Amino acid sequence: MISDYDLQSVYTRVDGDKKKHISRLRRLLMQPSSSLEGIGIKECADLVAQLYRQVGCEKVEVVETKGNPVVYGECKGESDKTLMGYFMYDTMPYNEPGWDHPPMKAETVDMRLPAGKVKALVNRGADNTKGPMAALLNALEACNKSVGRPPVGLILVAEGEEELGSPNLPAYVKKHKKRLSKADACYFPYFGQDSDGGLNLYLGVKGVAYFELECSGKSWGRGPTEFAIHSANKAWVDSPVWRLVHALKTMTSDDGNRVLIDGFYDGVAPPSKEDEEVIASSAPRFDAESAKKEMRIRQFMIPDDDKAALMKLYTYASTLNIDGIWGGWTEKGSKTILPHKVTCKxxxxxxxxQRKEAMMPLVRKHLDAHGYEDIEMREIDTGYDWCRCSVKEPVVQAMIRAFEAFGGKPSIWPTSGGSVPFYVFSRMLGLPFTMGGIGHSSLAHSPNEYMVLEGNRKIAGLPEVEKFMVRFMSEYAH
Amino acid sequence: MISDYDLQSVYTRVDGDKKKHISRLRRLLMQPSSSLEGIGIKECADLVAQLYRQVGCEKVEVVETKGNPVVYGECKGESDKTLMGYFMYDTMPYNEPGWDHPPMKAETVDMRLPAGKVKALVNRGADNTKGPMAALLNALEACNKSVGRPPVGLILVAEGEEELGSPNLPAYVKKHKKRLSKADACYFPYFGQDSDGGLNLYLGVKGVAYFELECSGKSWGRGPTEFAIHSANKAWVDSPVWRLVHALKTMTSDDGNRVLIDGFYDGVAPPSKEDEEVIASSAPRFDAESAKKEMRIRQFMIPDDDKAALMKLYTYASTLNIDGIWGGWTEKGSKTILPHKVTCKxxxxxxxxQRKEAMMPLVRKHLDAHGYEDIEMREIDTGYDWCRCSVKEPVVQAMIRAFEAFGGKPSIWPTSGGSVPFYVFSRMLGLPFTMGGIGHSSLAHSPNEYMVLEGNRKIAGLPEVEKFMVRFMSEYAH
Incomplete structure (x- = not known):
């Protein structure tokens, strides 16, 4: 820690500005920015730039890309260390059914979590990831308004296409390599506490590839080609829907969990010695019950009494998931048709x-080998590669020390199940990275996405999260 | 034929009233009556009653049922024979993409069919079956306004729930058995010519059962139960979508055409001697090329050089079809979720x-036997049973003679692939029946549904269809 960095003065400022900080957070949350639908993107980029300026960034730029702009900011720090904060200002859509509160009104809701009562904000993006972004901006302002500078220099990179697979981030990073390389490490803030208060630290992320398969009479040459026909014709006409069912079934074991595509698991690395140690020390703290409750699942794939096995499953499993499927008559009642096509995501x-770029070709090869050359395959976004960082990296150790100062030892996971485009910074710029922190939020990509605003003994509320972020920075400045 | 029934005078009237007849037809077509969506039903029932009166029915009643009303009408005839005309005034929805002309504006469109140029009306219900209904009402009016009476007495039964599986027709028929039993035979008019002008006569219809299968985490006890969760969790949480894929794959052979459910084909009767004769004499006239063109298929399940084999396939195949499937993210882009449920129709x-009522229980038994007790099964409509009538029945022979008078010998098919609720009249009232006639229409249940309005040398236009109907009635009166 920088001996002369006056943390207490920043903390006092955080407490004093609580109302203002909540209001900044709500403003960012309520600004739509659904990149899949192209809603509110420009407005949100401008708002982020405005917030950068508001909290004291010296340099702010809305940088155009081939897609949605990147909002870039710089702020000098007390030490000569520089952290790059990576954010996304775009969100998932919020038009699915199941929202108990309006998805864009940032309502404060009383919530009973396994950790006890809290007040939460319900809004699309609260978890993923406007909530953590606003918290870091608030923390930065508190530093600037008390001590005068944050403990480390900050480079802020907010992209607007994370939910599209960050198609233009690599080009952006390549183009601005010189400027971005001033950073010593990378930091992706989010709320890493479980709903029971458990602390988690992830040392990496999985990569992701996303695509559609379409089976159609047109490309098959059998079945209806142009439109759905009367289902009486099933008697003498083939069905593209049955064809897709039979193509899909070849890809996984009967339980849907083991992928049967040749070479799919090639390259999957077993846990390293460091990983084994990390898991062994973290597993006892993992609360499987809370995780199940949060996802509303009754059981995991495997029994949850062996927590280390469960952690390894989550961390090392390469998966093939069906995100959606549709074809034919999907509304009320009994329209009798033989559909001409069916699609799945x-x-x-x-x-x-594993090599991310090898995965889709393996699926293609599998389809071809099984006689399904006609099933079309479309990449939907460019996806991310995985990346990993050693627990021994100073930036990770700074994060662990911040955890210990605020709540205790975190459970350390070799990778998260989710995917963020850290490979861009880690591989293209060679930067070590860390992510997460205290605070709790959940239901990313689901209705009722939320973040905790006022916490309790076990779960951090917004002011504690902001203090934690300052502490982490000052630990890294050390 | 009734020697003294003045057909020529009716034909002259048909020709003279052509404009008026087209206008009646268009009026009926343009009145929405989508029973699946509950649009325009009452208005259409009232319109049908009004048309009954207009064309000279002596008794007209809109009879309430537990669902949509039945429109009943009576008209005395020259002979003491009585035909019951069965119609449906409801249609499929018309909100699917792919309409090249507005689906409810009954636009006249120049069309080039394998049989040559025609003028057609494009509208939902033109084929199925407001077009044929309007034609019979026109024919009836022409009889009443020229000779004074139709050749046979007519009982008209128009139901408004055929596209829902006629759930209330059996109860209606039971309740009004006495009145309906005055009929000697039943007649379902429609346009039975192929697009190349080929004439078809069907001696029966297949039955149909319609249901949904739903696979959900909630009833399975594995996978997400309440909402879709982040797809990162596929690593340790089971997928209801994969489960449905694997359940479905057990039901058919890899090509989707042979049903593998135990007992599914039990009871399927081989062609009788009469059927073999009927098919042998009809097969040479079946134009496989036109049928393929009409459906926009490039090939049938089996080679079409053996036309008798193809006719048998269409006629005797009991099928299991997937009409629709949906679950998870089905919109644009790459929402990464593990869905909590998936449904197929x-x-x-x-x-x-076969026994219609035995079929759904066989599917249930199959699912249970394969460990899929949790997959829920919902009957969507009550469906129809099959029914058959001998080619030797006088009403069928009258239809054949009418064909011969207007175009030639029809191809006779033991059953149609489609389903109409004739079992109600055939089994509950013990009435013989016939259906079809000349004229051409197509694309029932698809966009661009049409009927030929002005025909050519090979395909009958509206006036010829109306004359044919009168001829058929007079043949039956004989």
């Missing part, structure tokens, strides 16, 4: 040391 | 002598 999670 | 076509 799939994602593959890629783990070390 | 299926129909089974039932042939003599």
């Amino acid at each position: 799939m994602d593959i999670r890629v783990v070390p040391n | 299926m129909d089974i076509r039932v042939v003599p002598n």
Whole structure:
């Protein structure tokens, strides 16, 4: 820690500005920015730039790309260390059914979590990831308004296409390599506490590939080609829907969990010695019950009494998932048709040391080998590669020390199940990275996405999260 | 034929009233009556009652049922024979993409069919079956306004729930058995010519059962139960979508054409001697090329050089079809979720002598036997049973003679692939029946549904269809 960095003065400022900080957070949350639908993107980029300026960044630029702009900011720090904060200002859509509160009104809701009562904000993006972004901006302002500078220099990179697979981030990083290389490490803030208060630290992320398969009479040459026909014709006409069912069934074991595509698991690395140690020390703290409750699942794939096995499954599994499927008559009642096409969306999670770019070709090869050359395959976004960082890296150690100062030892996971485009910074710029922190949020990509605003003994509320972020920075400045 | 029934005078009237007849037809077509969506039903029932009166029915009643009303009408005839005309005034929805002309504006469109140029009306219900209904009402009016009476007495029964599986027709028929039993035979008019002008006569219809299968984490006890969760969790959480894929794959052979459900084909009767004769004499006239063109298929399941084999396939195949499937993210882009449920709609076509009511229980038993007790099964409509009538029945012979008078010998098919609720009249009232006639229409249940309005040398236009109907009635009166 920088001996002369006056943390207490920043903390006092955080407490004093609580109302203002909540209001900044709500403003960012309520600004739509659904990149899949192209809603509110420009407005949100401008808002982020405005917030950068508001909290004291010296340099702010809305940088155009081939897609949505990147919002870039710089702020000098007390030490000569520089952290790059990576954010996404785009969100998932919020038009699915199941929202108990309006998805864009940032309502404060009383919530009973396994950790006890809290007040939460319900809004699309609260978890993923406007909530953590606003918290870091608030923390930065508190530093600037008390001590005068944050403990480390900050480079802020907010992209607007994360939910599209960050198609233009690699080009952006390549183009601005010189400027971005001033950073010593990379930091992706989010709320890493479980709903029971458990602390988690992930040392990496899985990669992801996302694509559609379409089976149609047109490309098959059998079945209806142009439109759905009367289902009486099933008697003498083939069905593209049955064809897709039979093509899909060849890809996984009967339980849907083991992928049967040749070479799919090639390259999957077993846990390293460091990973084994990390898991062994973290597993006892993992609360399987809370995780199940949060996802509303009754059981995991495997029994949850062996927590280390469960952690390894989550961390090392490369998966083939069906995200959606549709074809034919999907509304009320009994329209009798033989559909001419059916489509499904799939994602593959890629783990070390699989090659992300090899995965879709393997699926293609599998389809061809099984006689399904006609099934069309479309990449939907460019996806991310996996990346990993050693627990021994100073930036990770700074994060662990911040955890210990605020709540205790975190459970350390070799990778998260989710995917963020850290490979861009880690591989293209060679930067070590860390992510997460205290605070709790959940239901990313689901209705009722939320973040905790006022916490309790076990779960951090917004002011504690902001203090934690300052502490982490000052630990890294050390 | 009734020697003294003045056909020529009716024909002259048909020709003279052509404009008026087209206008009646268009009015009926343009009145929405989508029973699946509950649009325009009451208005259409009232319109049908009004048309009954207009064309000279002596008794007209809109009879309430537990669902949509039945429109009943009576008209005395020259002979003491009585035909019951069965119609449906409801249609499929018309909100699917792919309409080249507005689906409810009954636009006249120049069309080039394999049989040559025609003028057609494009509208939902033109084929199925408001077009034929309007034609019979026109024919009836022409009889009443020229000779004074139709050749046979007519009982008209128009139901408004055929596209829902006629759930209330059996109860209606039971309740009004006495009145309906005055009929000697039943007649379902429609346009039975192929697009190349080929004439077809069907001696029966297949039955149909329609249901949904739903696979959900909630009833399975594995996978997400309440909402879709982040797809990163596929690593340790089971997928209801994969489960449905694997359940479905057990039901058919890899090509999707042979049903593997135990007992599914039990009861399927081989062609009788009469059927073999009928098919042998009809097969040479079946134009496989035109049929393929009409459906926009490039090939049938089997080579089409053996036309008798193809006719038998269409006629005797009991099928398991997937009408629709949906679950998870089905919109644009790459939402990464593990869905909590997936649903598909299926129909089974039932042939003599399968028992329609046995089919869904067989599917249930199959699912249970394969460990899929949790997959829920919902009957969507009550469906129809199959029914058959001998080619030797006088009403069928009258239809054949009418064909011969207007175009030549029809191809006779033991059953149609489609399903109409004739079992109600055939089994509950013991009435023989016939259906079809000349004229051409197509694309029932598809976009661009049409009927020929002005024909050519090979295909009958509206006036010829109306004359044919009168001829058929007079042949039956004989």
